[in-house]
Amino acid sequence: MNSLFGYLMIGLVKLLGLIPLAQAQAVGRAIGWALRVRRTRSREVARVNLALCYPDMAPAEREALLADTLAENGMIAAEMGPMWGYAPERTAGLIRNIIGEDVLDEAIADPRGLILLAPHLGNWEIINNYIATKCPITIMYRPAKVPVFNNWMVARRENVGCKLVPTTRAGVKGLFDVLNAGGMIGFLPDQEPKEKSGVFAPFMGIETLTPKLPHEMLKKTGAIGIYGFAKRLPNAEGFDIYFIRAQDDLYDADARVSATSLNRSIEECIGYCPAQYQWTYKRFKRRPEGLKNPYKEAKVP
Secondary structure: OHHHHHHHHHHHHHHHOOOOHHHHHHHHHHHHHHHHOOOOHHHHHHHHHHHHHOOOOOHHHHHHHHHHHHHHHHHHHHOHHHHHHOOHHHHHOOEEEEEOHHHHHHHHHOOOOEEEEOOOEEOHHHHHHHHHOOOOEEEEEOOOOOHHHHHHHHHHHHHOOEEEEEOOHHHHHHHHHHHHOOOEEEEOOOOOOOHHHEEEEEEOOEEEEEEOHHHHHHHHHOOEEEEEEEEEOHHHOOEEEEEEEOOHHHHOOOHHHHHHHHHHHHHHHHOOOHHHEOOOOOOOOOOOOOOOOHHHHOOOO
């Protein structure tokens, strides 16, 4: 049954890769509408997250942001078709502006190795496609639960020139090897790690379990870090890609200081397009001792 579901997912993504971006995004907005009109897990998780992160926002304004968030999250799902199905030159044609390209070029030229810290904001797939045209990049990913779909997903991402390693001990070793050789890796810095692999640091005013791995890689390899995200433009006009320098305290010897810097820069990125952040993810599930899981308290399905 899992294999059948996997092939159905692949078929759907392939179909979306045959239509223009505007139509794929229309499908995504329909997905967002379906998530909003009933009590779905995505809607309720996003509602909890937005209430935690924007406590001073007027309720009506926050509900409008919730609706926009679900539409944008629907679009990132539907855009897998174009990102994995279009020819590379067609995908490149969707990029309108590169803001901070000098930041990227300087970092690539630096021999110390480079970590691209790309939060779940906008469309992160098009960043992979763009980076692969400039230099090799190795990306850590969390394997999908359906093996058939996972294998196809990895093949599609590697088809554009990226190398993928899983979130395993061997995958982590692979990242260290790339950095020690002066290469470039991509890392999603806003996934909740296991408690032993994280440190609590403020994010949007909330003590948040934050991955220690970026800090460990920077400290042990001497690599540098920059941030990147792709902002979705209105009316299917394409995407603007941003690259932002890391703050000096990202390299601090103290893991909490480094994680605080990491989260502060992610907040800066979110500020460019708040609705395009993945607020549907249970980012605050593990809390410091004595604090309750906010999703359980809200009875999120």
